[in-house]
Amino acid sequence: MTAPAIHLSGALQGAAAPLIDRFDITFRAGQWNVLLGPSGVGKTSLLRLLAGLPSAARLNGRIAADDDRPLAPRVALMAQDDQLLPWASAMENVTIPARLRGARAVPDRATALLVDVGLAAEGGRKPAELSAGQRQRVALARTLYEDRPVVLLDEPFSALDVVTRLKMQDLAARLLCGRTVVLITHDPAEALRLADHAWVVSRQGITPCSLPEARPPREIDAPETLAAQADLLRRMGLAAPAQVA
C-alpha cells in the first residue's frame, strides 16, 4: 500500500451557482490534509467527487493521483453519521465492505481492528446498543478494514461530545498514520489539532493556512495553537473580539 498524493485543480460548480472559484492544491502523500470552511461552502461535494460518488456539484477541472492510477478504488470514506447497518452487529458492520465486494470476511482481522479501536467486548452488539462515540469507532474500524491508502473523512467527529471527540481524534491520528487522509471540518480547533497541511475553503477559492510547528495531534491548549485558532477564525469571517462584544 503506497499512499498517493492527490492533485486537485479547477473550479467547483454547484447545481444553481458557482461554489468555489479557481483552486489548485495538492494533498500530500501519507499525511493529514485538512479542508476547513463553513457549512454549505461545498466541502462535502469536493470530497464526494474525490471518492467518485454522485454529487450535485460538478468539478470543472482535474482530480489525479500522482501515480496516475485511478483514485476511486483506493478510497475509503467515513462520514458524520456513522452509516452503520442497524440490523448488523459491530463485527458484521466492520466486514460489510468486503462482503459487498464478494470477498470472504476475515473475522480475525475484524476482531483485531475492534481491539485497536477499544471495542474488544462490543463486537456482538448492534449500533442501537452502542453510544455515538462507540458507533464512530466501529465506523473507523470498518474504514481500516478495507485497508485503502486514501481515507476521506467528512466531519466524522462533529456529532460527538467534546471529550469523546478529542479521544477519537487521537485514535484516528494514530490508526490512519501513513495514509493520505483528507479531512473536512468546520471546526478550526479540529483542523489545528490534526492537520499536517490545512486550507481554508471559501467562495473565492482554497487557500493554505500556516500551522504551528508542533507535530499533530497538537495540544489544544498550547499558546501557538490558540493563537493560530484565533487567526483562522478571523480568516473564516469572524470579526476581531473587541467588535464582537
Add this chain to the structure above:
Amino acid sequence: MAHVGHRLWRGAVCFALALAIWQLVVTLSGVPRFILPGPWLVVQALGVNAALLWQNALWSAGNLALGLGVGIFLGIETAMLLTLSRRARWLLRPMLVVAQAVPVFALAPVITLWLGYGMPSKIVTIALVTYFPIASALFDRLMALPAGLSDLSRLSGANRWRETLLLRLPHAVPGLISGLRLAVVYGPLAVLIGEWVGSSRGLGHLMLMANGRGQTALMFAALIVLAALSLLLWTAVEVLARWAARRYYL
C-alpha cells in the same frame, strides 16, 4: 407479566360491555330473532353447529393459507425482480401503480367465471388481493436505500445482486411487514367475497345459506369464526413484526 394480565382484563371488559349493549338493544327494541338474534342465541348456534362451522372454517382457512402463500411468494418475487432489473422496472412499475387503483375485489366474479366454483378461483382471488400490497410495500422500501448505505455499496464495489441481498433486503424488512399487515386484512375479506360470488363450501357459503333460510344466529356464528380466523392471522403478523424489530433493529 402484569402487563399482559392488564391487557387481557381490559379486553375482557370491552368485550363484555359490547355484549351487554348488544343484548340491551335486542331486549329493548324487541326486534325478531331472524333480524337480530341476541348474543346468547349466537352462542347456542355456535355450539349446536360446531361440527358444521369447523368443517367450513377448515375449508376457508385452507384456501386462505394457500392464497396468502401464493400472494406473498409472488409479491416478494416481483419486488425482488423489479429491484434487480432495470428493464423489469421500466416495464412493470407503471402496472404496479395502476393495479393499486383497480379494486381487485371487483374481479372476483370474472375469476369465478373463468375458474369455476372450486378452490382455484378462491386461491387466485386471495392471491391477487394480497399480492399487490406486498409487492408494492416491499418494493418501495427496497428502492429507498438511505444515501449513506448507497455510498457504502458504491465505495465497496458491490454489484446490484449483493447490494440487494446484504443492504436492500434487510433494510426493507419493515416494508414487508406493512405489506403483510395489509395482506392479512384483505385476505379474509377476499375469501368471503370469493365464496359469496360462487362456492359450495366455506364460511362465506355457510353465511349465504343461513341467510337464505332465516338462520340469522348461524350467520352471526359463522361471522364470529371468520373474525377469529382474521384475529389469528393478525396476531401471527404482530409476533413476526416484534421478532423482526428485535432481530433487525436492536
